[in-house]
Amino acid sequence: MQNPLPDSRGEVVMQHLRTGLSLKYEALDIAAASNLSVFFQPGLRLVFALNGTTRIRIGQQSLVFSSHGAQKAALLPVTENALGYKRFEVQQDKRELVVFMTPKWLRESLSEDDLPHLEASLEGHLQPCYFTLTPLIYKLLLRITDDRYRQLSPLQQESLCLTLIHESLQLIRPRQRRGGHERLLQLAGRIDALLQADTQLSIKDIAAHCNSNPATVQRVFRQRHGISLGEFRRQQQLDMGYNALLSGATVSQAAEVAGYRHLQSFSDAFRHHFGCLPRDIKASCTRN
Structure with missing residues (x-):
């Protein structure tokens, strides 16, 4: 993707992982302050300020994400089309990662039990839900923004992104009693995280780490990725x-x-x- 800012150097990388799920990574040196018009379509955005500050203005709503403050990451809901702009200040090595999820992808990927819980955590249109970065999320961000991420297979790229989404949503969901489906989602996220940390783990080792059994690990992995763990x-x-x-x-x-x-x-x-x-x-x- 071409760098949209004339007075800057660096790159803006857009990757479409599957229909309705994509991510954008910005790594820029900005020489002059400027505004960039942005058309926001309905969906959810996970925004991670990795270095520097980003300011977004939509109508009367101002959003600020800064790697130097407490608001390093947020889930931003957009329930209707909105026109705004993004403010870029003079700064070196500005880095930001955004994960885009469309309503259709959310309906197909999250259960009927999960969606109400997620919506209950949000305060409405353009009202961000901020959260802090856990060690696992920080590690996932380092891998996704590394140049070697683009050399991974599509399945590996998607697996890392799904794990990042899963771990982020865990931090903003209300503390409610967890049903069986949510436990399976947590197990799937845990399996992905273990495989990203050590690709040589056996099925028995993964099951032991997850307090589960090999048959369940195999079944959950196939349901999530459409292939067996052996094929993966x-x-x-x-x-x-x-x-x-x-x-x-x-x-x-x-x-x-x-x-x-x-x-x-x-x-x-x-x-x-x-x-x-x-x-x-x-x-x-x-x-x-």
């Missing part, structure tokens, strides 16, 4: 092999990195996952 691990291994090829490794070395003993098995799995052979990636890197 195979995709991760192939992604590692793909990145090894991009870094200059031979096909044999990439197969070893991906955990394959036989080149033919690696080539078959690679073609099934990426639609091309490892040697095609290697040849492309050589030409470039």
